[in-house]
Amino acid sequence: MTASPILQTFGLSAGYRNGGKETAVVTDVSLSLSPGSVACLLGPNGAGKSTLLRTVAGQQKPLEGTVTIGGMDLQHLPADRLSRLISVVYTERSHAGALTVGETVSLGRQPYTGFFGRLDRTDRRIVEDSLEAVGMLHLIHRYLGTLSDGERQKVMIARALAQQTPLMLLDEPTSFLDVASRLEVMALIRRMAVEKEMAIVLSTHDIANALAVATDLWLILPGGEMMSGPVAEVIASGAMDRLFTGRNIVFDTPAGDYRLKE
Amino acid sequence: MTGQTSMTSGNSRRRTLIVSWGMAVISLILAAGCLVTGSVDIPLDQIARCLTGGEVEREVWRVIVLQTRLPMTLTALVAGAALSVAGLLLQTCFDNPLAGPSILGISTGSSLGVAIVMLAFGGSIGSGWSTYGSSLAGAIAGAAAVLGLLLAFSRVVRSGMMVLIIGILIGYFASSAIAMLNFFSTQEGVHSYVIWGLGNFSGSSLDRTLAFCAVTLPVIFVSFLLIKPLNALLLGARYAGSLGISISATRRNLMIVSGALTASATAFCGPIGFIGLIVPHIARITLRTSNHSVLLPATALAGAMTGLLCAFISAMPSSGMIPVNAITPIIGVPVITYIIVCRKKLLYFS
Numbered sequence: 001m002t003a004s005p006i007l008q009t010f011g012l013s014a015g016y017r018n019g020g021k022e023t024a025v026v027t028d029v030s031l032s033l034s035p036g037s038v039a040c041l042l043g044p045n046g047a048g049k050s051t052l053l054r055t056v057a058g059q060q061k062p063l064e065g066t067v068t069i070g071g072m073d074l075q076h077l078p079a080d081r082l083s084r085l086i087s088v089v090y091t092e093r094s095h096a097g098a099l100t101v102g103e104t105v106s107l108g109r110q111p112y113t114g115f116f117g118r119l120d121r122t123d124r125r126i127v128e129d130s131l132e133a134v135g136m137l138h139l140i141h142r143y144l145g146t147l148s149d150g151e152r153q154k155v156m157i158a159r160a161l162a163q164q165t166p167l168m169l170l171d172e173p174t175s176f177l178d179v180a181s182r183l184e185v186m187a188l189i190r191r192m193a194v195e196k197e198m199a200i201v202l203s204t205h206d207i208a209n210a211l212a213v214a215t216d217l218w219l220i221l222p223g224g225e226m227m228s229g230p231v232a233e234v235i236a237s238g239a240m241d242r243l244f245t246g247r248n249i250v251f252d253t254p255a256g257d258y259r260l261k262e
Numbered sequence: 263m264t265g266q267t268s269m270t271s272g273n274s275r276r277r278t279l280i281v282s283w284g285m286a287v288i289s290l291i292l293a294a295g296c297l298v299t300g301s302v303d304i305p306l307d308q309i310a311r312c313l314t315g316g317e318v319e320r321e322v323w324r325v326i327v328l329q330t331r332l333p334m335t336l337t338a339l340v341a342g343a344a345l346s347v348a349g350l351l352l353q354t355c356f357d358n359p360l361a362g363p364s365i366l367g368i369s370t371g372s373s374l375g376v377a378i379v380m381l382a383f384g385g386s387i388g389s390g391w392s393t394y395g396s397s398l399a400g401a402i403a404g405a406a407a408v409l410g411l412l413l414a415f416s417r418v419v420r421s422g423m424m425v426l427i428i429g430i431l432i433g434y435f436a437s438s439a440i441a442m443l444n445f446f447s448t449q450e451g452v453h454s455y456v457i458w459g460l461g462n463f464s465g466s467s468l469d470r471t472l473a474f475c476a477v478t479l480p481v482i483f484v485s486f487l488l489i490k491p492l493n494a495l496l497l498g499a500r501y502a503g504s505l506g507i508s509i510s511a512t513r514r515n516l517m518i519v520s521g522a523l524t525a526s527a528t529a530f531c532g533p534i535g536f537i538g539l540i541v542p543h544i545a546r547i548t549l550r551t552s553n554h555s556v557l558l559p560a561t562a563l564a565g566a567m568t569g570l571l572c573a574f575i576s577a578m579p580s581s582g583m584i585p586v587n588a589i590t591p592i593i594g595v596p597v598i599t600y601i602i603v604c605r606k607k608l609l610y611f612s
Contacts, residue, residue, distance in 0.1 A: 059503050083506030095357060096496040098552040098610035102269025110494055110505040116555070117490035119269070127269065141271035143550075145609035163505075 005032035006166050006199045007056070011065035014048065014055035022063050025051045029065070029226045031218060033199045035166060038189060039228070040210040041203040043220030044244060049203040052220070053169050056201065058082050069167060083111035087160035089153070089170040097145025101155050104144055105130055108162030130161040134188055150181025157188065161196075168192070170202040174209070182206060186213050208257040219243055270553075278556055281548045285563045289339070292570035296335040299577045302326055333471035334464035334573055341463065341527040342537055342569015343562040344478050347485050348520040348527075349538030350545075350561045354492050354554070355516040357499075358422035359601070359611065362539030363524040365426065367433030368408050369535070372528035373459065374436040375404025380455050381447040394470055394530060398477070401529035405521040408432055413517060460585035461532040463573045474530045481522050482562055488515060492554040535587055536594025537572070541565045543601050552610045568593070 009031045015024035025048025033039050043049050054060040056067055058074040067074045069085050077085070087108070096104060108130070109123045119127070131137040134154040144152060153173060160168050170189070174182040186206075190213040193200050201218070204210045217234040219227040219242075227239045234240070240251035240258075249258045297309055304312075304323045311318050312327035349362040356366075363369050379400035411432055416425045444452050458465070466474070491512040494502035499509050527534065545561040546552060572593070576584045605611045 057504065059500065079503070079508055080506040083504060086504065088501070088504045090498075090500060092498060092500070094497045094501065095359075095610065096552060098546060098550060098608075099496060100270055100274070100551075103551075103553050104497075106269050107494060107497060107501075107505060110490065110507070113490070115487070115490065117493060124269075140269065141274075143609050145611075 005034050006070055007031070007033040007201075008068045009056070009065060010068070012055070012062050012067060013064040014052050014060070015063050016051070017061075017063070024063055024224060026220055026224045026226055027064075031226070031228050033167075033201065033216065035197045035199050036193050037199055037215045038193045038213050039199075039201045039216040039218050040214035040231075041201060041218045041220070042207060042210070042243060043203075044222075044247075047220040047222075048224070049220060050171055053088075053171050053201065053203055057086050057088050057169050059088075080111060083163065083165075085165050085167060087163040087165040087168045089156050089160050089168070089173050091172045091175055097143060099144050100140070101131065101136060101142050101144060101147070102127060102140040104155055105159045105162050108159040111163060126164065127162050130158040131155075133161055133192070134158040135184075148181075150177050150184065153177060153181065153185060154188065157185070157192075161192065165198075167199045167201075170200065172203055172205070174204060174206050182209055186210065189213055208255075211256045222246075270551075274550065278549055278551075278560075282560060282563060285560070285567050289563065289567040289570055292567065292574050293335050293339065295574045296338065296570060296577060297327065297331050299574060300326065300331060301580050301582065329467055330464060331577075333466050333468050334577065335570065336471050336475060337466065337531060338463040338569040338573030339566040340475050340478050340569075341531045341534065342541070342567070342572070343482055343565040344523040344527045345534060345538040346541035346545075346561050346565025346568065347482055347558065348523040349540075350542040350554075350558060351485060351488070351492070351516045351520040352538070353542055354495050355513055355520070356416065356422055356425060357495070358426060359543070359605075360426060360539070360598075361422075361429075362536075363520065363528075364433075364533065364535045365539055366408070366412060366429035367431075367436060368405050368412075368429075368521060368524045369528050369533040369538075370433040370436040370440075371404035371408030372401035372525045373404065373533045374440050375400030375402070375407075375525075376458070376529055377440045377443050377455060378404075380458070381443045381451045394466075394473060397529040398526060401525035402522065404436070405525040405528070408436070409517045409521045413513070458532045461534045461587035461590070462583070463531055463569070463576065463586055464583060466530070470530075474526065478523065478526045481519060481526065485519050485523070486558060488512070488519065489554045489558055492516075492558070496552055496554075531586070533587070534590060536590040536598075537565060537568055540594045540597040540601075541568050543597065544568070546610050547608065550609065 009029050012029040013024045013027045015022060041049050055062050105127045106119055109119060110117055113119060113123060128137060131140055134157055136154050136158060174185050186209045189200055189202060192198050214231050217231050219239055221227055221242050222245050227234060235253055248261050250261050252259045298306060308318055308323055309327055312324045318324050345363055352361040352366060353359055376397045379396045412429055415428045419425055491507045494505045494507045503509050541564050542561050545557055545564045549556060549560050551557055572586050572589045575589050576586055
């Protein structure tokens with residue numbers, strides 16, 4: 001992991017603008033992520049994980065500072081350029097149940113297709129490859145509405161893969177999934193990072209599974225301060241115990257998960 | 263009806279073909295039905311001669327076919343397609359399957375615009391082009407006002423259902439303004455407005471109908487240019503944004519096109535309920551897809567078919583015309599009830 005970082009933030013503050021009032025959820029954040037790395041974004045509910053991800057995805061303006069991808073400031077990239085650099089996977093359900101799996105993943109080719117969104121042979125091959133990568137190619141003609149939550153999430157990941165971006169952001173990709181699907185999705189994330197040299201950021205509450213695939217940890221600590229670095233360093237710093245200050249849990253390093261204080 | 267990718271199976275391509283051809287054939291039969299049905303019995307061969315410009319036994323038959331039945335058929339076809347496409351665009355735009363031009367108050371807004379033109383300025387006295395032109399201007403202004411309000415409210419009120427209710431309330435507000443205008447107007451103005459308000463495919467001459475088609479058909483084709491962003495919106499606004507689509511520009515374009523279609527149809531035929539709400543569902547259910555590259559043309563076709571069905575039923579009694587708005591609920595209410603009751607079984611709700 002010596003490649004130069006694909007994603008960097010400089011003095012980034014992310015939060016909401018409501019009227020003239022700005023409410024920052026994280027302040028003065030400097031993060032970086034290299035191709036092939038998986039950063040796991042952790043923090044209590046309401047800490048601002050989704051806000052930070054939206055800001056990094058370029059879907060929300062930073063309050064201060066900059067986000068760069070491949071050295072380019074997101075603020076200065078037009079939407080169509082951005083869509084070839086960053087893909088996203090959200091938890092929220094869409095009303096696309098009457099699209100087939102193939103049609104859904106094809107939407108990931110929109111940044112590359114022409115005015116009417118028609119696919120050429122290369123696009124079709126990429127759609128099939130993306131489905132193959134998540135193990136869903138055999139369901140290509142099935143309707144999205146007939147899939148289980150786990151299958152559906154994998155299709156949404158295939159859709160993001162078809163976008164062929166160097167950076168993928170996943171906002172709680174495993175919530176609502178059963179334990180088998182959760183493990184499969186995490187393994188898939190690891191494989192995408194290694195095989196496709198992608199930089200991946202995922203926010204999650206599934207700490208034990210996430211630690212198994214993460215190379216980097218990004219912690220949103222109480223007060224909007226962030227702590228980031230390679231997994232081992234962050235754990236050794238004791239920051240994991242500051243993550244849930246005031247709650248009756250401690251981080252059990254050998255187990256790689258939180259447990260109740262005795 | 264091309265545009266489906268290899269991402270759909272042979273089965274669904276076959277379904278698309280069968281359903282589209284089925285709708286086209288039914289539309290043709292209904293169009294023929296509209297031309298032969300009416301209070302005067304005209305032999306079939308004479309109707310054909312009227313249409314092809316041949317010799318006719320009685321000159322009055324030519325007038326009936328060319329100046330009454332043909333305009334009604336064309337109006338029903340184009341207005342049905344326009345309202346249905348408007349409904350589909352609104353349903354995708356608001357991510358709400360119960361959206362539609364009448365339920366969101368856009369039709370009523372257009373009506374208010376027409377009422378102001380007809381009643382306040384006495385526009386009903388004009389004839390030919392000018393009546394449609396001034397009604398159209400009023401209807402567009404009314405539709406634009408309602409869409410502007412809806413857009414503003416949808417920024418504050420996030421819930422789609424609440425936006426729908428606000429649309430219904432705006433509709434009531436506009437109705438009340440229309441009632442006020444009626445109260446303070448002349449009797450002739452009120453009479454022509456009430457007739458218009460009942461919904462009518464057959465109020466116009468051939469010239470004016472052709473003008474209506476010339477205004478409306480291009481807008482329907484413009485809607486086909488929005489297929490790519492419409493499909494992106496199926497995943498929700500945030501996903502669409504990550505695909506390089508400008509959400510605000512797409513919403514604005516969808517509202518302009520659906521508003522123009524609603525305004526044009528309303529100015530010409532009066533406020534027609536239910537067609538815009540139910541036809542996109544009929545298309546989705548029969549074609550089993552939400553993919554707009556198939557769904558949008560199919561909705562236009564299904565809308566033409568539904569418009570013709572309403573026109574045909576309205577022309578059936580020998581004693582006169584049944585108002586279109588007496589017919590649309592009879593078709594629309596069962597369909598929409600079925601959709602609400604069976605939504606768990608419908609793929610496109612999940």
